[in-house]
Amino acid sequence: MALSQERLSRRDRFLDQAVREMWKYDERLRGLAVEARFDRGIAHLTGEVDSADQLELARSLIGRLDGVLGVWDRVRVAGRDPVILDLGCGAQKQYPGNFGVDLFPTSEVDVLADVSRALPFTDASVDRVFLVHILEHLIDFLPLVDEVHRILRPGGAAFVLSPWWRYVNAVADPTHVRMLDVQTIKGICRRPGSRRLWYPLHAACDGATIFAELRPLADGADFPGEAELARFFD
Template identity: 65%
Template sequence: MGGEARQQRYDDYLASVVGELLAHDARVRGIDVTAEVDGGVVHLRGRVDRADQLDTVRRLVGRLAGVHAVWDRVRVAGRDPVVLDIGCGDQRQYPTNIGVDRRRTPSVAAVADVARPLPFRDASVDRVFAVHVLEHLIDFLPLVAECHRVLRPGGVLHVLSPWWRHVNAVADPTHVRLLDTQTVKGICSGPDRPSWYPLHVGRDESTVFADLTPLPPGEDPDERQLARFFD
C-alpha cells in the first residue's frame, strides 16, 4: 500500500475515533463540534458557549495516537476566531484567515515582512498559522515572540516545518534553518524570551508539527508536559 493510501485510511480511522469521543465522552458529549482529519491534522468546526469547552475538546483529541495537530474554526460565545496566516503566499490554511505576507497575492490581506514586527495590536488574535515559514528565517525567534505578543490568552500558534532528516528540508534552497521536535522545546522556554505551553508537538516522516499557547510573563511550561513531547 502506498504512503498516501495508508495515510488516508489512517485519517479515516482517526476521524471515526474522534467522532466516537465527541459522541460518547461525558466531558464533551453534546458540544456542537465536528471533526475532519487530513494528514493527521484534526480540523474542528462548530460552536461552543465557553472557551474551556473548546480547550477540553482539543486536549482530549490531542491525546489520541496518530494526531499530529489540532486546528479549529470554532465559534466561542458567538464570536468567530480572529486568525492570522503569516507567510501564507498564495494559499491560506482556511479561507477566512487573514493572510499576511510581504508579497501581495489574492490570499494576502496585510502586506508585511514577517521578519519584522507584525502590524497587529497586542492580544488581538486567537490563532496564528506559521506553515512552512520558520525554516526560511535565519533567526525565527523574533517572529515567534511577535506571535506571542499578538495572541490573546488561550490563543494558539500552529507551526509546520520540514523535518530536518527529510529531503524536503534541504531540497528548497530558500530553507536556511533545519527543525526537529527538539527545536520546539527550545522555542517553548529560554532566557529573555516569551514562554509557551506545548499543547501538542510531533512529526511524521516529513514534517514537524506544533500547537503552542502563550504563557504569561514569568511563567514557565510544565515540566511534565515538556516530558510528554521532548527528550
Template identity: 65%
Template sequence: MVAQLHRAPSGERLRAIDEFLGMAYADLVTHDSRMRGTAVEARFDRGVAHLTGDVTDAAELRMVRDLVGRLDGVLAVWSQVRVAGREPVIVDLGCGAAKQYPDNLGLDLRVAPGVDAQADLSGPLPLATDSVDVVFTVHILEHLIDFLTLVDEIHRVLRPGGVLHVMSPWWGHVNAVADPTHVRLLDVQTIKHMCDRHPGAPRWYPLHAGCDGASIFADLTPLGPADPGPERGHLARFFD
C-alpha cells in the same frame, strides 16, 4: 534506525489513519461524558485535526482540543471554533496564495491572491497586542535566519489562550534541504527549546507537537510571566 522510525507514511496509510481518527473521535463524543453536548466537529486530513463549531467558553475549547490531541496518530489540532458566538481572528503569515482557511487574514511580503496585507515577517507585525486568536506559520520558519524574532512578535499579538500553529520540513527529510531558500533546519526538539529559553524571553506552553517523517508540527499557546509551565510528564509526550 532513526530513518526507519521517521519514514514518511504513504498516502494510503495516511488515508487509513484519517479514517481511524474519524472513528476514534466519534467514539470519544459518544462515550466521554465531557464531550456530550459539545457542538464541535472534527475533520482529519493527513493526521491534522480540523475543529469547527461552537463552544461556550475558552475552557471548553481547551478541553476539546486536549482530548482530540490525545488520540493516537494526531499530529496537530487546528481550530476554527467560535467561542461564545465570536468568530476567531485567524492570521496566516507568509500565506502567499495558499491560506490554510479561506477566511484567514493573510500577511505576506509579496502581493498575491489571498494576501490581505503586506508585511515583512522579519520585523514588527502590523497587528495590535492581544488581538489574534490563531496564527499559522506553515512552511515559514525555515525561511527566516532569526525566526525567534517572529515567534516573539506572535507571542505579543496572540490573546491569552491563543494558539500558534507551526508546520515546517523535518530536518531528516529531503524537502528540508532541497529548497535553497531554506536557511534553518527544524526538529521537534527545536520546539522544546523554543518553549524553554532564557529567563525573560516570551514563554510558550506546547499543546501538541509531532513529526510524520516529512514535516514537524507544533501547537503552542503563550504563557504570561506568572503562569506555571508544563509538567515534565506533559513534555515527555512530545520531547526527549
C-alpha cells in the same frame, strides 16, 4: 521514514471513527457543536461553542488520540468569530476567513507585511496564528516567534508546520535556510533568558514534517516540568 499517503489516509479514517465514538460516548462532548475533519493526521476543528473551556476540552481529548499530529481549529466561541492570521500565506490560507499576511500581494493576502520585522498588530489582539512553511525560510525566526507571542491573546495558540531536518524536502528547496526538529520546538518553548515562553499543547513528527501547537505563557507563569514535557520531547 515518512508515512505513505495510503497509510495516512487509513489513519485519517481510523481517527475519524475514533472521534465519532468519543462524541457518542463521552458525556462531556455530547451535544457539542464541533466537527472534526482529519487530513494527514491533522484534526481540523470547526463549529461553535459556548465557552473557551469547551473548545479546550475538545482540543485536549482529540490531541490525546494516538496518531494525531496536530489539532488546528477555527471555532466560534461565545458568539465571536476568532481572529486568525496566516503568516506568509502566499496564495493559500489554511481556512477561509483567516487574515492572510505576506510581503507579496496575492488574492489570499489581506495585509501586506514583512514577517521578519515587527508585525502590524496590537498586543493580545489575535486568537490563532498559523506558521505554515515559514520558519525554515528565516535565518533568524526567533524575532517572529516573539512577535507572535506578543499579539496572541491569553488562551491563544500558534500552529507550526515545517519540514523535518532529516527529510529530503528540508534540503531540496534552496530557499530553506533553517532546519527544524521536535527538539527545536522545546528550545523555543523554554529559551534561556527570554521573557516570552511557550506552553507546548502538542508537538509531533511524521518522518517528514514537524508539527507543533504553542500557547504563550504570561509573565511569571509556571513552566511545565520535565515529566510533562516528556510527552513530546526527549
